[in-house]
Amino acid sequence: MSGAPWPYHDLADQQRRRAVQHTRADAWRTAAVMTCLLAPCGPLFGVAALWLMRGIEAKIDCQPESQADAILKTARAIVIAGTGLGFVAVLITAVTMANVALQLAFQLLQVRQ
Amino acid sequence: MTAPIRPRAVTIAAVFWLYMGPSWTLAGSVMVLACVALVEQMPGIDYAALDILPWCFLALLVCGLLGIRGALRLLALHERGRDNVERANWAAVTIIMVFTLRTTVLGTWNRVEPIVAGMAAGALAALPFLLMALMLRKAAVRSAIRSAQLRE
Numbered sequence: 439m440s441g442a443p444w445p446y447h448d449l450a451d452q453q454r455r456r457a458v459q460h461t462r463a464d465a466w467r468t469a470a471v472m473t474c475l476l477a478p479c480g481p482l483f484g485v486a487a488l489w490l491m492r493g494i495e496a497k498i499d500c501q502p503e504s505q506a507d508a509i510l511k512t513a514r515a516i517v518i519a520g521t522g523l524g525f526v527a528v529l530i531t532a533v534t535m536a537n538v539a540l541q542l543a544f545q546l547l548q549v550r551q
Numbered sequence: 552m553t554a555p556i557r558p559r560a561v562t563i564a565a566v567f568w569l570y571m572g573p574s575w576t577l578a579g580s581v582m583v584l585a586c587v588a589l590v591e592q593m594p595g596i597d598y599a600a601l602d603i604l605p606w607c608f609l610a611l612l613v614c615g616l617l618g619i620r621g622a623l624r625l626l627a628l629h630e631r632g633r634d635n636v637e638r639a640n641w642a643a644v645t646i647i648m649v650f651t652l653r654t655t656v657l658g659t660w661n662r663v664e665p666i667v668a669g670m671a672a673g674a675l676a677a678l679p680f681l682l683m684a685l686m687l688r689k690a691a692v693r694s695a696i697r698s699a700q701l702r703e
Contacts, residue, residue: 457553457554457556460552461555461562464563465566465626476570528574529577532581535581536581536585539585540588544592
């Protein structure tokens with residue numbers, strides 16, 4: 439029997455691909471929640487991604503892989519857009535706040551002198 | 552249902568730090584620079600006047616960098632990533648509790664009153680990081696990450 443191919447190779451491969459999809463679903467769902475909580479306008483993107491991913495576990499297990507893949511890709515694009523926008527907003531806020539803080543410090547310095 | 556390759560709790564911790572890490576690094580670096588600028592620009596103010604604030608911000612910066620590094624490694628299924636994320640969580644608990652203690656029971660600087668409410672708020676803020684660190688220490692989680700790393 440040593441030369442015979444393993445009959446369940448395709449099934450094992452499919453199981454592995456589904457496990458990968460479950461892991462990706464976990465990651466993007468957490469990213470959607472974090473976007474929702476942290477990014478400005480985050481709830482807009484986070485809720486959309488979470489709504490899109492509702493019932494994804496059942497879809498991964500019971501429906502064709504391409505269908506779950508398409509949902510995950512769209513959710514990923516939404517989360518990345520929300521996170522990117524949030525990051526830009528945070529950078530602008532940090533630069534503005536640093537500028538305001540420095541101007542205040544200089545004004546205080548001038549008042550003291 | 553098919554089980555995910557990486558345990559769900561570990562994925563959540565890694566993605567959490569992927570978001571918290573950059574925000575802590577950014578906040579820490581901006582505030583450290585602000586402390587330096589303040590001491591340099593304002594006559595009569597030295598680092599002693601700022602008490603533990605510069606150290607807290609510096610620790611925040613280091614903790615954020617450690618968290619980013621650990622999260623990226625953990626998402627790539629590296630066992631070392633688990634160590635980094637666990638250390639980042641313990642560091643976060645330490646920073647929050649030291650800051651809380653300094654501004655409540657030990658503090659003469661900018662003391663928060665009432666003390667019990669201040670301590671409770673600090674403990675509540677540190678709780679998620681403590682739970683994450685304890686979760687990442689579990690033998691089951693360690694072996695799951697190790698076996699996932701070997702499979703990949």
